[in-house]
Amino acid sequence: MTQLLRSWVESANAPDTDFPLNNLPYGAFRVGDSDLHAGVAIGARILDVTALVQAGLLDLPETGVFARGTWNDFMALGSDVWASFRAHLTAALAEGAAQQSDLEPHLVAMADAKLEMPFIVTEFTDFYAGRHHAFNVGSLFRDPANALPPNWLHIPIGYNGRASSVVVSGTDITRPNGQLKAPDAEMPVFEASKRFDLELEMGAIVGKPSKGRVSVQEADDMIFGYVLLNDWSARDIQAWEYQPLGPFQAKATATTISPWIVTKAALEPFRASTPPREKELLPYLAETGPMLYDIDLEVGLAPEGKSETILSRTNYNVMYYSAAQQLTHHTTSGCPMRVGDLLGSGTISGPEKENRGSLLELSWAGKEPLTLDTGETRTFLEDGDTLTLRGAAKGDGYRIGFGDCTGTLRPASALD
Amino acid sequence: MTQLLRSWVESANAPDTDFPLNNLPYGAFRVGDSDLHAGVAIGARILDVTALVQAGLLDLPETGVFARGTWNDFMALGSDVWASFRAHLTAALAEGAAQQSDLEPHLVAMADAKLEMPFIVTEFTDFYAGRHHAFNVGSLFRDPANALPPNWLHIPIGYNGRASSVVVSGTDITRPNGQLKAPDAEMPVFEASKRFDLELEMGAIVGKPSKGRVSVQEADDMIFGYVLLNDWSARDIQAWEYQPLGPFQAKATATTISPWIVTKAALEPFRASTPPREKELLPYLAETGPMLYDIDLEVGLAPEGKSETILSRTNYNVMYYSAAQQLTHHTTSGCPMRVGDLLGSGTISGPEKENRGSLLELSWAGKEPLTLDTGETRTFLEDGDTLTLRGAAKGDGYRIGFGDCTGTLRPASALD
Incomplete structure (x- = not known):
């Protein structure tokens, strides 16, 4: 699987x-006003899986799993079905496959399709597992000598986010209003956020439920796939609200995910190890093998009507904790996990300035404005800016890509 | 509605x-191995609403709403249906009602029923809105002169909890394991929590969805009803994990709710005002009328096989922020709210020691052990302890009760 597998769908080669x-x-799409259908991306086409099942061309233990057009019910069938389904599609779409004539009528041009949420997000948890991000943020808000919180090298720090605010790539984002307070002000005000930011992350999707604590290996086995994830963040709302119970409205405006679930199976050749431990982990967090992935990532910003500047390039393999470690920690207290739970990796910043995954870091909290290729500057996001995350694991003559994870910032709602 | 309404179900009088x-x-129940049915409590009986609909004895815009046995689909029908359904039941169960012979076959003895979750929790948010609780906790962990965080009198502070961990009264609770670190220890350990606690709260249930910010009046209109809520909390896990992003595994073991949704309509005669503002609120948080309720609350603790001691007595009307204010604040950033969202009030502690809603406060972080009526002492919970929350609004010759909200603590799982 480390070389290109050729398909009879030419654009896939x-x-x-x-x-x-x-x-x-795996994704979900509509053509025009059609019902939501489940689909599989292949080159510039989408294989309409809902239609394939209706036509009796796919053998599944339960034929209703794609009726809703999302992948939750399929995930719930378990990992043996994940594997057999993928093997069947891989064979049927391969160059020379006998099924070509059966499948061809069920291919849709991706350009004609509107992509929607590929799964229903059951609950959303966001982590804080990037070593460089945590160091940068700690340096900004405390000091570089004590940048990391004391627990950081021991716990994959996480907090519960808001599933209702997760949207698919292409959804416009409205700048939030919220309580803001200048450090020297007596009273807060209710205004539009002035420090609205992106966070470049990966999202891991739980495909298998659990009750009680799971091991790191069990956690890795529970993960169905990955998406790109932009955790839009209002830094000024967060600064005023987050003590003592953590971020709340600062993170509830929206979180954008890429439209395709890239399966763990597709990423298998790209597994990477977490970096050396700076302090020994407690045994329950020990990985049994490489559980990160070598995925190149980038963030582009295009002001309204103008060309895009790449703000940052980094790689998922810089994270200190893997999604499997995060998921294990999530279950320590007995917290049940369910199919469709989404785990954000935390902001993925690499070691250098050009690897930073947020404007907070890139503009050093607004003190060092960035100059875009258009000549404009940015500290935080401006109305009309379009942010696009991209990611791909790169094999020999092929790439395992995620599709764009994009969103355009619209002005805040009127304050009445 | 401030006097007892008499019913032909004698035990209801x-x-x-x-x-x-x-x-x-409104609740959900089984008798033996039956499917989950929706039911309405009346005296010592449950009116089987799912069966009534099947028998064609209830007129609803959609007859499938009780097919799952939970109340989410009914809530989604909207507040006009909430009102007409309640009016219909009130008339049909009143003394002398012509429908008595139709309904009697669909009454079940509560003693024969097993109560389950009355609704599916979509997402769970917990707040920190008790003035006395915040003062006590701040005094314990900071100092009494600066007990309240600077934002506390301006923001109904909240954080996202874990919906998957919400359970119905009667469910056993397993003491969590987790990362703990003594203040003077070099490294954390992974062990059973030694400071496991209760939190006496009310839960408000969102019955009407929203997108974008809602006013306090709109928020009040969105609330379908209330339950008692015990937000079990591991204080030692929380102390080590909660900086900088708030409580996570400390609050994910379980949250117990009482089995009956007491509707806002039933509580209408008991509305109470929030206390005077110590600092003026921003206009978006201003209440248009009384939005708390006069509900007497108590917590009982019974060691295994022994009699119960009442640990605390308080009232929901001591809260600084109402559920409507909390819900308004929840929507400020544009966070969508959905039917079935559950909002915990925060711990309800009154002004005196005997009004405190957690053992953290009652035992002053373990420094002042409580003596139970049995002669035993407690700082935090012991295995085998059964905790029971009770609550009722008290009218003239009747009470609007919630039913017990109870759970027994079982020993932690083995550490491998």
Whole structure:
């Protein structure tokens, strides 16, 4: 699986496609006003899985799993079905496959489709597992000598986010209003956020439920796949609200995910190890093998009507904790996990300035404005800015891509 | 509605029942191995609403709403249906009602029923809105002169909890394991929590969805009803994990709710005002009328096989922020709210020691052990302890009760 697998769908063999036969990510789409259908990306096409099941061309233990157009019910069938379904599609879409004539009528041009949420987010948890991000934020708000909170090297720090605010790529984002207070002001005001930011993250999707604590290996086995994730963040709302119980409205405006679930199976050749431990982890967090992935990531910002500047380039393999470690920690207290739970990795910042995954870090809390390729500057986001995350694991002559994770910032709602 | 409404169900006319005709709270139950049915409590009986609909004895815009046995689909029908349904039941169960012979076959003895979750919790948010609780906790962990965080008198502070961990009264609770670190220890350990606690709260249930910010009046209109809520909390896990992003595993073991949704309509005669503002609130948080309720609350603790001691007595009307204010604040950033969202009030502690709603406060962080009526002492909970919350609004010759909110603590799972 480390070389391109050729498909009879010609566009899937192009070296720059996000969706070669090696990938086969899972999404949900409409054409015009149609019902939501489940689909699999292959080159510039989508294989309509809901239609395939209706036509009796797919053998599944339960035929109703794609009726809603989302992937939750499929995930609930378990990992044996995940594997057999993927093997079946891989064979049927391969160059020379006998099924070509059966499947061809069920291919849709991706350009004609509107992509929607590929799964229903059951609950959303966001972590804080990037070593460089935590160091940068700690340096900004405390001091570089004590940048990391004392628990950081021991616990994959996380907090519960808001599932209702997770949206699919392409959804406009409205700048939030909220309580803001200048450090020297007596009273807070209720105004539009002036320090609205992105966070470049990966999201891991739980495909198998649990009750009680699971091991790191069990946690890795529970993960169905990954998406890109932009955890939009209002830094000024957060600064005033987050003590003592953590971020709340600062993180509840929206979180954008990429439209395709890239399966763990597709990423298997790209596993990478977490970096050396700076302090020994408690045994329950020990990984049994590499559980990060070598995925190149970038963030682009395009002001309204203008061309895009790449703000940052980094890689998922810089994270201190893997999604499996985060999921294990999530279950320590007995917290039940369910199919469709989404775990944000935390902001993925690499070691250098050009690897930073948020404007908070890139503009050093607004003190060092960035100059875009258009000549404009940015500290935080301006209305009309379009943010796009991209990511791909790169094999020999092919890439396992995620599709764009994009959103445009619209002005705040009137204050009455 | 401020006097007892008499019912042909005799047990509903007893002055000490939680469930007179004035109440009519909504639950979900099984008898033996039956499917989950929706039911309405009346005296010592449950009116089987799922069966009534099947028998064509209830007129609803959609007849499938009780098919799952929970109240989410009913809530989604909107507040006009909430009102007409309640009016219909109130008339049909009243003394002398012509429908008595139709309904009698669909009454089940509560003693024969197993109560389950009355609704599916979509998302769970917990607040920190008790003035005395915040003062006590701040005094314990900071100092009495600066007990309240600077934002506390301006923001109904909240954090997202874990919906998957919400359980119905009667569910056993397993003491959590977790990372603990003594202040003078070099490294954390992974062990059973030694400071496991209760929190006496009310829960408000969102019955009407929203997108974008809602006013306090709109928020009040969105609330369908209330339950008692015990937010079990591991104080030692929390102390080590909560900086900088708030409580996570400390609050994820379980949250117990009482089995009956007491509707806002039933509580209408008991509305109470929030206390005077110590600092002026921003206009978006201003209440248009009384939005708390006069509900007497108590917590009992019974060691295994022994009699119960009442640990605390307080009232919901001591809270600084109402559920409507909390819900308004929850929507400020644009966070969508959905039917079935649950909002915990925060710990309800009154002004005196005997009004404190947690053992953290009652035992002053373990420094002042409580002596139970049995002669035993407690700082935090011991395995085998059964905690019971009770609550009732008290009218003229009747009470609007919630039913017990109870749970027994079982020993932690083995550490491998």
